[in-house]
Amino acid sequence: MTRGHRNLDEDDVRVRARGGSRPRTRNRPKHEDARQGFVTAVDRGRYRCLVDDRSVVAMKARELGKGSIVVGDRVALVGDLSGSAGSLARVVRVEPRTAVLRRTADDTDPVERVIVANADQLVIVCSLADPEPQPRFVDRCLVAAYDAGLDPLLCLTKSDLAPADTLLASYSALGVPAAVTRSDSAEDIAALREHLLARLSVMVGSSGVGKSTLVNLLVPDAARAVGHVNPVTGRGRHTSTSAAALPIDGGWIIDTPGVRSFGLAHVSPDDVVAGFTDLAAAVVDCPANCAHTEESPGCALDIGVAAGRLDPARVASLRRLIHSREPTE
Template identity: 35%
Template sequence: MRDSAVTLSETQGRIITSVGGLYTVETSCGMCTCKARGVFRKRGILPYVGDFVQLSEDGVICEILPRKNSILRPPVANLDQILFVTSSCRPDPNLLLLDSFLAVAIYQNIQPVLVLTKVDLDAAEQVRRLYTSAGIPVYAVDYRNGETVQAVAALLKDKVSMMTGNSGVGKSTLLNAMEPSLQLPVGEISEKLGRGRHTTRQVQLYPCAGGYLADTPGFSTFEAEQYVQMKKEQIADCFPEFQPYLGECRFSDCSHVCEKGCAILEAVQAGKIAKSRHASYCTLYQTAKQRKEWES
C-alpha cells in the first residue's frame, strides 16, 4: 500500500495516526509511536497523516519527505484519490459545490472519483453523462447489484483514499457494504472513523478494502479554503474538458468568461462543454479574481 515511487528504509515510514502530538508510523519493521522534533513547531511545520517521514535513531520524526499533495481538513498528505459520494436524489446533487471540490482535487494532483448513490430511486443519467463527458470517473452504486459495490471497493486497493460527501448521501452504507467489519451506524458519524466524541484531535488512516482510507469529513469541512491558493489563471486547468481548447482562444490572456473568440465559450455553445460546468468555472474564476493578493 506504499507509493511505488517511494522506497523506504528501516528508519523511514508513513504516518498512520496523529493524535495530540503523538504519531503512529508504519515502517518495514512494524508500527511505532513517536513524537516529532520540536523544531517543526518552531518553523510552523505540522506532520500530516499520510506523510512519509525519516526517523532518528531514538525514534523521533526528524524529517518529512517531500509530499506529492496535501489537504487541510482533515490534514492528510499523499492522497491517491478522493471519492466524492453524491446521491442522485434526497438530497439532490449540488453541482457548484461538487465542481468546486473536483477542481480542488485536480489542483492538488489528487485523482477525483464521483460515486453516485441511491440510483435505485433516480438513475441520474444526466449527472453520469455530465461528469463522464468532463473526464471524471463516475461509478454508480446499486445495492441490488453487488458488482457495483465491488467496482468501488476495487478502487481502494493499494491506494490511500479519502471519501467525502454531504450528510445523507449514504457514505456509511457504502462503507459497510465494502468493509462489513466497520459496522458503521447508518445516518451517524462513527468513532471508528475518527469523527466521534473526543476525537477532534485525531486523524487516522484505516485499512479498508485492501488500501487505506482517511477519516471522512462531509463537504462542510472539506473547506472551500482548499482552493484559496488557486490563482484565477489556474482554474481552467482544473476542468479536464477545457484542455483541448486551452491555447486556442483569440487572446492569449483570455479568461474564458465572456471574450469574443474564446474557444471554450464556442465549445459551450456547440454543446461540447456542459453549461453547468462552465457556470461553475465562472463562479470560481470571479471568486479568485475578487480575492486580494495577500489572501492567497
C-alpha cells in the same frame, strides 16, 4: 553615572544568559537508526503510525518546528516503538511527499490546509438524493485532484433513491471513472472495491452523502461513525471528526471529515481552467488576457456554447468558480 562613591561603566551591566551555558549548534542529530512509519491518524498532537505491523503512538520532535504532519505522511521515528500501552515514540523526520491534497476555507482565504499526503487517487463521493447532488462541489474536487496530481474517481451513492444517468452524462466528456452504489448492494460495493486495490485513496464528500457508510462496508472493522441527514435543511451531520487511514486489499482508504466547502485559493486561475479538461482546449482560442467570464469579449467559451460544442452547465460551473475567487468589498 555614579552610585555611592564608585563610577559605573559598561562592565557593570548585567547580561542574562539565554538558553543555558551550552553552545548553540546548527548540527542536528541524523537519527540514522530511525525506523520508517506511515501516519494513519492524527489527534491533538499525537500521531498514530504503522511501523512494520505495529501501531505506534508518537509525538513530533522539537527540531521539526511548526511544520505539519498529516495522515498519509511517511515518517522516521525513534524511541519506544513497541506499541505497548503508554509507550510514546518521536517523529524525527517527515519524508518528501509525492503528492499533497489541500484546500482553503473559501476561495479568498490565503491559508492552505493540507488534508492528506502521498495519496494517488481522490474518491469524490456525491449522493444522488438526500442530500441532492452537488455538481459544483464535484467540480471543485476535480480541480483540486488535477492540481495535486491525483487520479479522480466519482462515486455516486444512494442510487436506490434517484437515477445516476443525468449526472454521469454531465461528466462523460472528462473520462472520469465512476462507481454507482447503493448500501444494500454487495455487487456495487465489490465494483467500488476494484477501483481501490493497491492504491492510496482519499475519500472526500459533503456531510450526509454516505461516505462513512461506504467505508464501513469496504472495511467492516473500521467502525466509522455514521450520522443522518436533517430532513428540514437537507444537511448531514459531521460524523467523522478526523482523517483516518484504513487498510484495504493491499492499499489504503483515507476517510476524511465531511466538508461543506472546498476552497481553491491555492490554485491559480489557469489551473482552475485546466481542471475543466473538457473546456481547457477551447480557451486556447480566447483573446489574450481573457478572463473567461460572461463579460469577456470574444471568449471562446461563449462561441463553443453557441455552436453546441460545449456544455452550458459546465461553462457556468467554471465561471462560478472564477467569480468566487474574486474578493468581495
